[in-house]
Structure formats: structure tokens, C-alpha cells
Amino acid sequence: MTTSVRRISVVAPDQASLAALRRQPPHITVGHALASGPYLLLLPLPPGWDVLSWETVSPELLLQADLPHGTPLYPPAYASPAPPPPDLTKRGGAEPADAPPRERAAPEEPVYRHPQPEELHEDQATVLAYGRDIAQVASLLRARLSVLVVAEKPVVPHLWREMASRAGLRAEVLEEPPENEDDAPQEQPPPGDPLIPMQQNPRQRLLARLRELVRGLNDDTVLVVQHLDLLAGGSDGQLSPEAREVTELLHGAPERVMLAFAAPSLSVPEVLAERFSTRVTITGVPRTVRFRDDQEEQPLGRALVSAGEAERFDRYDPVEFYKHVAGMNPVLLRQAMRYAISVHKDHPAPVARDLYSTIRAFKAQMSSNFEVPDVGFDDIAGYDEVKAHIQRAIDIVMGHHRLPPQYDHLRTKLIPRGFIFHGPPGTGKTLFAKAIANRMNATILVVSGPEVMGTYVGESERNVREIFAEARRNAPSVVVFDEFDSIASRRSEHSDGGTRAGNAVVAQILTEMDGFRPEVPTLVIGTTNRLNLIDEALLRPSRFESIAIDLPNDEARLKMINLHAAKFGIDVGGGVDELIASALRGRNGDDIHSVFRDAFVAAHFQDPPVAPTPEQLGQIVGQLQRKRREQRRSGRR
Incomplete structure (x- = not known):
């Protein structure tokens, strides 16, 4: 047996x-x-x-x-x-038969x-996050196909090493050689010698090195060009001499395997990009990663966060973590985590919300344009219907990742691409955009529409591309185009240069919005007081949803008065708030804010100071009314 x-x-x-x-x-x-x-x-x-x-x-x-x-x-x-x-081997060691059974807890x-150790290096994070892309590129290289990879600069050194290694090829990397490879001192020619050669600049030295590498390539090697965009960037219509030489060199060896990299924000001439059999774009980080081929996928918050970092923040959720870092590359993500641990090392009990706020501040510091908004919905009085409508959209943007897998095909159809806030000036359209960013725990970029338009051909479209690329890197993010009608007006068939430039900007905005990834939370908001000028293609519900933000009604105006009065420490009790609300009927929120701002200035900076009494507030309201009438009369002249 x-x-x-x-x-x-x-x-x-x-x-x-x-x-x-x-x-x-x-x-x-x-x-x-x-x-x-x-x-x-x-x-x-x-x-x-x-x-x-x-x-x-x-x-x-x-x-x-x-x-x-x-x-x-x-x-x-x-x-x-x-x-x-x-001890059962000793006499009398057995349990008595009537002994009560030991309680056993339920299984x-x-x-x-947490799978990661205390130390997680940037190269490990890059390989984990981009494992699928690395395997795809390696298989293409093994098939002797050249690949152009569009990826952000910080991840390139980690990518090419792993790609070449998995392909089983020896990498010949284009790097700038030292100016003097011989350590021995060289004899200096006499001054004024006409035979003194001109010193090569770094780009010329790179081109010389590229010629050497191309001549030395064989079947077991792959040429790696880490910065093809910097070496030969530009457009086909304006090829630089360096771009022409690089194009000739690479096309001159069509049978050799090459692996080149370019940044998403920089363009490579199409005639040069055609040298590569395949183009692979790697941006952001995926929602899930796989540690091994035979293992289930794990959330990114488990794969790219170490055990100590996860345990440092109470109520840390690896699934929730993703939406706060979706647009970051793995190298930047690891830097953000080290920054968060440093910031909270002396805090007694930080929670997950502290981590997300710190990551948002880190992204804002890394960008020269994006900032952390300081306005919330509580700072905007009234407009309850508008707030409820916006909140429903935010819930979809920030909560779609919780949908069951069978609804994955609906993600792109559920998530709104953006809003157009339209209404009279001074009604708080930009404030609403900042409040949305705050509710999403996102960074925000406010761009004035005319700032996008460039002087030269193609400059405006490039500005739009760079804005959207930076928004994706800083996701979750909100991009606000103030005076949206100046860059998104109706397209025309006229052949004048200004109209052609406007048409190209609208087309570029449409292209960028149609390329949104649902897992990267990014909202685009346009503000305008002339909705009738906006191109109809942008007003489709699948692109921009228009929301009217009109002058406040009686209830909203009263709430605004009490909000601003409390902010400036001014008493409006005893029905004063209702009198001011009645006197300011038809005025916007900016006018209401100016009344209490002027009263505060008069009480603290005027000599002699003037107390903010009901009479004083009435005089300020009267001055505001007279100023508006004078402006209207001047406009009619």
C-alpha cells in the first residue's frame, strides 16, 4: 500500500x-x-x-x-x-478525550x-511597463526589419538595450566620439598656418561616426540611433543638409537592420521615416502589466511601485493609482514616487490622497506651463444645474476604469472629449474649468487662443501638437483654450492665407482629439462668448459638448454676494445682501466680486479708511452702475 x-x-x-x-x-x-x-x-x-x-x-x-x-x-x-x-513521546502527553476542540478561524x-522589492530602478520600471512593446520591436528586429520608435527621451536608453538584447543582435550605437581619441598631446601648428583644418561641430562628428557605423554593419548587428529627430529633424519641404546626408546614408544600406528613436513632439522628415519598415509609438504607461508570459496581468500600481512605497500611504489602491499617472513615462513615474516618499517621510500617517496630490504638484513643477489649480466648485456660487452636469462627466472620465471587462469596447464612446463653455464675459467660464481640474486632481493649462497662432507656415499646427502632447504627459490634465473662437472659427473655402492657417489649426485640433486614449484622463475646454463662430465639426457631441454659462439668476446672485462677503470679511446681514442682489440684477459674477473687493480696499488701504457699511456698499454699487452706462455710451459713439 x-x-x-x-x-x-x-x-x-x-x-x-x-x-x-x-x-x-x-x-x-x-x-x-x-x-x-x-x-x-x-x-x-x-x-x-x-x-x-x-x-x-x-x-x-x-x-x-x-x-x-x-x-x-x-x-x-x-x-x-x-x-x-x-510532547506525545512523553508519558501522559496525549490530550484527554473530553478535551474541548480547539477553535479554528475560518480560512x-x-x-x-506586493511583488516589488524595496528598490525599483528606472530601467526595471521601463522594461516592466513596456514589455509588450519591447517584445514587438524585438520580433521585428529578429525578422531583419528596421523600426522607428516614437518615445519620450528619458526611456530611450532603457528601451534600445532591452530591444537589441531580446532580438539577439549586437548594438552599434550612434554616439558622439570624443574630440581627441588619442590621449597623447598633439603638436599645435603655428599661428596663421593656412593648412589648419576647420574644427568639426558635434553634429558633423556624429555624421562622420554614422558613416563609419553604416559601413561596418553586418547580419549580426543593429544600428541604434537614439536621437534621429535631433540629428535630422524637420519637414520634407525644408530638409537641412544634415537631414539630406542622413537620409542618403540610411537609404544607402537598405539590407541592414536599424533601430531609431524620435520624440513625439518632434517631427522626422517622411522621406527619412520611410527607410524604416515599421513605426511603433510608445507613450504613457499601460493600465496593467505582465511580469511573466504565463502569469495574469497585474495593475500598474503593483508593478511600478515598491512594497515600501505602497505601505507608506494608508488606503493605497493600485487600481486607483493608475488614473493619476496614466500620461507619465516609467522614468518620470519613478522620480515622482521618490519625490513623494521624500516629501512625506516625516509625516505621521499619510494617506493615498496625499500621494496623489504630491504627484500632481510634481508634474506641475516639471512643466513650465501646467499648474495646480486653486479653485474648487465651492468657490463658485450658484449654477447648480451646470455643476451637476459637469460632475456626471467627471465621474465618467475618472471612473470608467472600474467598468467590467465586457464593456471595454464602450470606453471610447462614454468618455467626453471636452466642453465649450459659452456665455457673456465675466460669468466664470475659466473658473469652472479650474474647478473641473481640481475635482479631477489634475493639472491645468490655460492658453489664450491668439497665442496659438504662429507667424510661419505650420507653426500654429505645431503649437497645437505640443500643447496636446504635454497634456497627455501631465494626465490627468485639463487644457483650456480661452477665446476659443479665435482659433476654432468656421472653416472657409477662400484661398487667403489667414483662412488657410485657421483651417489647418481646426483640422489639427480634430486630429488630436480623435487620437485621445480613453485610459489617459485629458479634458479640453474652450471658452467663448461667440458660439456661433465655432466650426460645426467641433460642436459634435462626440467632440465638444457645449454648456451655457449665462448671467446668474436671482438665487445664484444672492449666493455669490454671501460668498464674496464672507471671503472679504464684510457683514451683509439684515437684508443688505438682498438689496445688493436686487441692485445688481443683470450683472455678472465679476461685477459682484468687484463690489466687495473695492469695499475691502477702502477699509484697509484708503486714508482715512472707510468702513464697509451698507451706505458705503450702496455707493460702490452706484459707481459701478454709472461706469457701465458710460462704457455703453462710449461704445455707441
């Missing part, structure tokens, strides 16, 4: 714990042996095995550091260690142990 072997796989954090487990006496129970240290199991412990003696099982002892990343581990299935039983659910 054969006896089945009881096998368990025990995982220990270090060698000392393994040694301690090996020294356990044979008569001790399995449950007590596992409770003697920080041990975990590869598989759940079968029911009843914790009361078996240690000598009746065959333990496989493993180190946690030797396990593949993301291996699920299980705790022993009991709540607290049982007391060691009496625990499998506990996820």
Missing part, C-alpha cells in the same frame, strides 16, 4: 528564517511551525493540516527573493498560532503581497 506524500511549499523572507524552520522539532504541529516566523505559502494550507505533526509533511522551503515578480502568496489558514501541544482569503 502506498502513502501519498503531504507536500507544502513554505516561503521565507530570508535565510535565517529558513534555517529556523529546518530546526523545528519533528513532533511540533504544522500550524505552530508556520506561526513561529513570517512564513507564507505558495498554495493554501488544506483543511486540517495545521494540526498534523511537522514530521508527517514534506516541506519545500523557498526564499521570497527567488520567486518571480507577482507570485501570489497565502498566509497559514488560522487567525493566531495555537499553543504547542504536549482567510488569499492575501496579495
Whole structure:
């Protein structure tokens, strides 16, 4: 008769714990042996095995550091260690038959142990995040196909090494050679010697080095050009001499395998890009990654965050983490995590919300244009219907990742691309945009429409591309085009240059919005007081949803008065607020703000100071009314 072997796989954090487990006496129970240290199991412990003696099982002892990343581990299935039983080899050691049974807690659910160690380097993060793209490019290189990769500069050094290594090719990297490769001092020619050669600039030295590398390529090598855009960037209509030479060199060796990189914000001439069989674009970070081919995908918040970082912030959710870093590359993400740990190292109990706010501040500091908004919906009085409408859209943008997998095909159809806030001047359209960014925990960029328009052909479209590229890098983000009608007016068939430039800008905006990735939370908001001028293609519900922000009604005006009065510390009790609201009927929120601002200035900066009494507030309202009438009369002249 054969006896089945009881096998368990025990995982220990270090060698000392393994040694301690090996020294356990044979008569001790399995449950007590596992409770003697920080041990975990590869598989759940079968029911009843914790009361078996240690000598009746065959333990496989493993180190946690030797396990593949993301291996699920299980705790022993009991709540607290049982007391060691009496030695059954000694006389009288058996439990009495009437002894009450020991209580056993219900088996625990499998506990996820954070897969990453305390140290996670930028190269590891890049390989984990872009594993699929790296495998795709490596397979193309193995098939002797040249690849042009569009990726951000910080990840390029980590990408090409892994791609070439997986392809099994030796990388010949284009790098600037030293100006003088010979360490021995060279004889200096006499001054004024006509035979003195002109010193080459760095780009000329790179071109000379490129010629050498192209001549030396063979079947086992791949030419790696890390900065093709900087070496030969531009457009086909304006090829620089360097771009022409690079194009001739690369097209002159069509049978050789090449791997080149370009930044998303810089263009490569199409005649040069055609040298590469395939173009692969790598941006942002994916929502899930896979540690191994035979393993289920894990959320990014588990793969690119170390165990210590995850444990530092209470209520950290790896799924929620993604929407705050979706547009960042892995290198920038790791820098942001190190910054967050440094900021909160002395805080007693930081929570996940502190982490997300710190990451947002980090992104704003890394960008010269984006900033952290300081306006919330509580700072905007009234407009309850508008707020409710906007909140529904924000819930979709920030919560679509929680949809079940069977609805993945609907993500792009649910997420709004942007809004157009239209209404009279001074009604708070830009304030609403800032409040939206604050509610999304996003950064914001406010661009005046005329600033986008450039002097030269193609400059305006490039400005739009750069704005959207930076918005994706800073996601979640909000881009606000103030005076949107100046860059998105109706397209015309007239052939004048100004209209052609406007048509090109509208077309570029449409292209950028149609290329939005649903997992990268980015909203585009246009503000205008002339909605009738906006191109109809932008007013489609799948692109921009128009929301009217009109002059405040009586209820909203009263709420604004009380909000601004409290902000400036001015008493409007006793019905004063209602009198001011009645006097300012037909005025916008900016007019209401100016009344209390002027009253505050008169009370604190005027000599002699004037107290903000009801009479004083009435005089300020009267002055505002007279100023508006004079402006209207001047406009009619």
C-alpha cells in the first residue's frame, strides 16, 4: 500500500528564517511551525493540516527573493498560532478525550503581497511597463526589419538595450566620439598656418561616426540611433543638409537592420521615416502589466511601485493609482514616487490622497506651463444645474476604469472629449474649468487662443501638437483654450492665407482629439462668448459638448454676494445682501466680486479708511452702475 506524500511549499523572507524552520522539532504541529516566523505559502494550507505533526509533511522551503515578480502568496489558514501541544513521546502527553476542540478561524482569503522589492530602478520600471512593446520591436528586429520608435527621451536608453538584447543582435550605437581619441598631446601648428583644418561641430562628428557605423554593419548587428529627430529633424519641404546626408546614408544600406528613436513632439522628415519598415509609438504607461508570459496581468500600481512605497500611504489602491499617472513615462513615474516618499517621510500617517496630490504638484513643477489649480466648485456660487452636469462627466472620465471587462469596447464612446463653455464675459467660464481640474486632481493649462497662432507656415499646427502632447504627459490634465473662437472659427473655402492657417489649426485640433486614449484622463475646454463662430465639426457631441454659462439668476446672485462677503470679511446681514442682489440684477459674477473687493480696499488701504457699511456698499454699487452706462455710451459713439 502506498502513502501519498503531504507536500507544502513554505516561503521565507530570508535565510535565517529558513534555517529556523529546518530546526523545528519533528513532533511540533504544522500550524505552530508556520506561526513561529513570517512564513507564507505558495498554495493554501488544506483543511486540517495545521494540526498534523511537522514530521508527517514534506516541506519545500523557498526564499521570497527567488520567486518571480507577482507570485501570489497565502498566509497559514488560522487567525493566531495555537499553543504547542504536549510532547506525545512523553508519558501522559496525549490530550484527554473530553478535551474541548480547539477553535479554528475560518480560512482567510488569499492575501496579495506586493511583488516589488524595496528598490525599483528606472530601467526595471521601463522594461516592466513596456514589455509588450519591447517584445514587438524585438520580433521585428529578429525578422531583419528596421523600426522607428516614437518615445519620450528619458526611456530611450532603457528601451534600445532591452530591444537589441531580446532580438539577439549586437548594438552599434550612434554616439558622439570624443574630440581627441588619442590621449597623447598633439603638436599645435603655428599661428596663421593656412593648412589648419576647420574644427568639426558635434553634429558633423556624429555624421562622420554614422558613416563609419553604416559601413561596418553586418547580419549580426543593429544600428541604434537614439536621437534621429535631433540629428535630422524637420519637414520634407525644408530638409537641412544634415537631414539630406542622413537620409542618403540610411537609404544607402537598405539590407541592414536599424533601430531609431524620435520624440513625439518632434517631427522626422517622411522621406527619412520611410527607410524604416515599421513605426511603433510608445507613450504613457499601460493600465496593467505582465511580469511573466504565463502569469495574469497585474495593475500598474503593483508593478511600478515598491512594497515600501505602497505601505507608506494608508488606503493605497493600485487600481486607483493608475488614473493619476496614466500620461507619465516609467522614468518620470519613478522620480515622482521618490519625490513623494521624500516629501512625506516625516509625516505621521499619510494617506493615498496625499500621494496623489504630491504627484500632481510634481508634474506641475516639471512643466513650465501646467499648474495646480486653486479653485474648487465651492468657490463658485450658484449654477447648480451646470455643476451637476459637469460632475456626471467627471465621474465618467475618472471612473470608467472600474467598468467590467465586457464593456471595454464602450470606453471610447462614454468618455467626453471636452466642453465649450459659452456665455457673456465675466460669468466664470475659466473658473469652472479650474474647478473641473481640481475635482479631477489634475493639472491645468490655460492658453489664450491668439497665442496659438504662429507667424510661419505650420507653426500654429505645431503649437497645437505640443500643447496636446504635454497634456497627455501631465494626465490627468485639463487644457483650456480661452477665446476659443479665435482659433476654432468656421472653416472657409477662400484661398487667403489667414483662412488657410485657421483651417489647418481646426483640422489639427480634430486630429488630436480623435487620437485621445480613453485610459489617459485629458479634458479640453474652450471658452467663448461667440458660439456661433465655432466650426460645426467641433460642436459634435462626440467632440465638444457645449454648456451655457449665462448671467446668474436671482438665487445664484444672492449666493455669490454671501460668498464674496464672507471671503472679504464684510457683514451683509439684515437684508443688505438682498438689496445688493436686487441692485445688481443683470450683472455678472465679476461685477459682484468687484463690489466687495473695492469695499475691502477702502477699509484697509484708503486714508482715512472707510468702513464697509451698507451706505458705503450702496455707493460702490452706484459707481459701478454709472461706469457701465458710460462704457455703453462710449461704445455707441
